[in-house]
Amino acid sequence: xxxxxxxxxxxxxxVRGTVWAIDQVxxxxxxxxxxxxxxxxxxxxxxxxxxxxxxxxxxxxxREDDLLDRLEWLESQRRRLDGQC
Numbered sequence: 903x904x905x906x907x908x909x910x911x912x913x914x915x916x917v918r919g920t921v922w923a924i925d926q927v928x929x930x931x932x933x934x935x936x937x938x939x940x941x942x943x944x945x946x947x948x949x950x951x952x953x954x955x956x957x958x959x960x961x962x963x964x965r966e967d968d969l970l971d972r973l974e975w976l977e978s979q980r981r982r983l984d985g986q987c
Contacts, residue, residue, distance in 0.1 A: 929983070936979040945969050 948969065952962040 932983055933980075936976050936983060938973055938976045938980065941969055941973045941976060945973070 945966065948957075948962060948965055951957045952959070957965075
């Protein structure tokens with residue numbers, strides 16, 4: 903950007919700064935929302951529940967399938983976000 907265009911667009915600087923800040927907040931929120939770690943912790947807790955006898959094999963299989971599907975979806979979303987940056 904040349905000096906003239908910088909001078910002419912100077913009044914828009916606060917808007918550009920605000921847009922940049924909002925973009926950073928949205929990116930951070932998306933990274934937190936698509937974080938697979940809570941699902942991984944839930945999978946570990948599910949396995950402990952099975953080993954402790956708190957749930958049976960059938961319930962374990964059903965919940966594990968749901969969690970693995972969610973984990974796969976979250977990781978695909980994370981890859982999509984990482985590709986945008």
